[in-house]
Amino acid sequence: AVDMDENEVLYLVYLKQIDSTTWRLYRTRSTDQGMTWESPISVSTGNRRDPEIACGGGGRQYISYVLDDSTVGIVSYVNWTPQTFVEVETDADYEYTTSIAASRSSSTPTAWCFYRHYHSSTNMYDIHYAYTTDGGSNWTYGVWPPMNFAYGDVRYPWVETKIDYPSNICGALGT
Numbered sequence: 001a002v003d004m005d006e007n008e009v010l011y012l013v014y015l016k017q018i019d020s021t022t023w024r025l026y027r028t029r030s031t032d033q034g035m036t037w038e039s040p041i042s043v044s045t046g047n048r049r050d051p052e053i054a055c056g057g058g059g060r061q062y063i064s065y066v067l068d069d070s071t072v073g074i075v076s077y078v079n080w081t082p083q084t085f086v087e088v089e090t091d092a093d094y095e096y097t098t099s100i101a102a103s104r105s106s107s108t109p110t111a112w113c114f115y116r117h118y119h120s121s122t123n124m125y126d127i128h129y130a131y132t133t134d135g136g137s138n139w140t141y142g143v144w145p146p147m148n149f150a151y152g153d154v155r156y157p158w159v160e161t162k163i164d165y166p167s168n169i170c171g172a173l174g175t
């Protein structure tokens with residue numbers, strides 16, 4: 001996954017398989033539109049999948065991914081320096097397909113993460129979300145849309161912001 005900040009710096013996250021059950025999540029960036037890249041930095045190792053990255057205003061970056069099949073992990077950065085790591089949705093049900101977007105405003109450091117959630121009790125899927133309004137220190141999460149009931153077998157969540165969208169998400173989609 002890749003995103004670009006307001007200074008045209010490209011940020012990239014990717015997985016590299018270490019052995020049959022272990023993946024390492026890396027991050028890197030390019031300050032010259034992809035001509036050269038910094039040496040990759042390891043973010044996390046183990047049963048990892050579905051990484052995404054979002055750049056926010058004020059030098060903020062957010063990386064989301066699924067760890068150990070049943071937890072969504074989100075790492076928050078300021079100027080590419082790690083600030084916080086949180087785990088959301090730790091109920092032991094499976095999580096899939098994270099998507100993350102961030103506000104481009106430095107005065108409103110919001111970010112939203114959407115992901116597919118499996119309910120083992122009903123054998124159904126729906127979309128869940130997590131959001132922060134303080135740059136990643138604290139996250140709130142729940143079912144999307146926030147009406148406390150599942151829509152059933154919804155997949156492929158995606159959240160976006162426009163490059164000039166200042167304060168919050170501008171669109172969320174699940175099919």
